[in-house]
Each structure stands twice: as structure tokens, then as C-alpha cells.
Amino acid sequence: MATSRFLRYVESRKNLTGGAAGLAGLALTFTGLAGAYWPVVVAGLYGAGALLAPPERPDAPPFTDPSEQLDELRGDFEQLMAYLGEVDLPPAAAGRLAELTETLAALLEPGWVTDALAVDPEAVHTLSRAVRQDIPESVDTFVRTRWWTRLQPGTEPPERHLERQLTVLHDEAHALATALREAESRRQETHTRYLEDRGKH
Incomplete structure (x- = not known):
């Protein structure tokens, strides 16, 4: 159960959006803009991206026509x-x-x-x-x-x-x-x- 929940989160919009924002934070780190606080910047951008991601929309149940x-x-x-x-x-x-x-x-x-x-x-x-x-x-x-x-x-x-x-x-x-x-x-x-x-x- 915990494994399937983890896999669902890995594939979720929140994780994908947060991951994209975190990569942007890494890019800032490599350009030197994040400075010594780059872990905080990456984590903050990941969290912000996860919060801004649209919520998951479950599929509607397939009721009989x-x-x-x-x-x-x-x-x-x-x-x-x-x-x-x-x-x-x-x-x-x-x-x-x-x-x-x-x-x-x-x-x-x-x-x-x-x-x-x-x-x-x-x-x-x-x-x-x-x-x-x-x-x-x-x-x-x-x-x-x-x-x-x-x-x-x-x-x-x-x-x-x-x-x-x-x-x-x-x-x-x-x-x-x-x-x-x-x-x-x-x-x-x-x-x-x-x-x-x-x-x-």
C-alpha cells in the first residue's frame, strides 16, 4: 500500500512540477546565483512548484450509459x-x-x-x-x-x-x-x- 502510494506521488503533477522547479534551482546554483544557500533555494523552489501544481483529477466512475x-x-x-x-x-x-x-x-x-x-x-x-x-x-x-x-x-x-x-x-x-x-x-x-x-x- 505504501509503495503504491509512493509511486502515485512520483508520477503526480505535484512531484513533476516541483521537480521542474527544483531543476531550475539547480540551474541557478550552477550559474552561481544561488550561492551558499543553494540547498534551501532548490528545496524552496521544489515546494513552491508542488504547491502551485494543479490538483490531481481522479477519473470519473464509468457508470452505465x-x-x-x-x-x-x-x-x-x-x-x-x-x-x-x-x-x-x-x-x-x-x-x-x-x-x-x-x-x-x-x-x-x-x-x-x-x-x-x-x-x-x-x-x-x-x-x-x-x-x-x-x-x-x-x-x-x-x-x-x-x-x-x-x-x-x-x-x-x-x-x-x-x-x-x-x-x-x-x-x-x-x-x-x-x-x-x-x-x-x-x-x-x-x-x-x-x-x-x-x-x-
Whole structure:
């Protein structure tokens, strides 16, 4: 650890700049300008150079590109659909879930839609949360709660909570799709104005 730290300092900007300043001090020594205090001059110039050197800039962490995140998310969505295909849901919840997954599938379809998503990290996060957390948790909780309800009848039917949860998630996905559509509409209107203004000149 100490050796690697030493090697990093040897290659650092501070050491290289200080070394260059120290060499300038040696040059002054050889010309006789530093006099008898040449060690102090060399050390002082080295220290000044090290202090004036720009700080080291660590490399930014290589986070996954949004488009790569969407590629991974498509694979997770396929796994989610396979899981949902094995779950027996009441008709109302199944219908709401079908609407939700249809919207998510459209948003994850490769092409211009995902190109628009890739520049909106918050949208990617919303989709990722729905696919990887919200939907599987809602369905799994329903399955487990339904089993207990059969043992203790008379409690509130768990499918009501599932339907409400899926409705909220569907509204989120629909709002995301609407925002993307409105962004494209604004882009089209902007281009129209640009062409009209260009034609006036």
C-alpha cells in the first residue's frame, strides 16, 4: 500500500512540477546565483512548484450509459413477463396488468422511443423501478396475502389492493408516455417555426 502510494506521488503533477522547479534551482546554483544557500533555494523552489501544481483529477466512475441500461431493462422485462405468465390473477387485476405491461413494452421497444428515453435519466429510473421492483412486489404480495386470506376468510380481498396498485403504476407509465409524446410535439412545433421564420428571410 505504501509503495503504491509512493509511486502515485512520483508520477503526480505535484512531484513533476516541483521537480521542474527544483531543476531550475539547480540551474541557478550552477550559474552561481544561488550561492551558499543553494540547498534551501532548490528545496524552496521544489515546494513552491508542488504547491502551485494543479490538483490531481481522479477519473470519473464509468457508470452505465442510459441506452445500455435500457438494454438490460428489456432483458429484465422479459423475465418479468415470464414470471407473470405463471401467476393466476383475478380477471380485473389481470386486465389492468395487461394494460400496464402493454404500455411498458411500447416504451421499451427499440427505436426512437428509447432514444428519447435515453436522454431522460428520471424516465429510465421510473421504468426500471416499475419493472424490477413495483410490479413483482405487488404481484408477489398479492399471491402471499391471498393464501392467508383463504385461511382467514372475511378480511378485505387482496385483489382490491392489487388493482389499486396496478392502477397507480399504469397511471405513472401513461404519464411517462404522455410526457414523451408532448416533448416530440414541442420538437415538431419548434422545427415548424424555424422553417417558417427561415422562409421569411
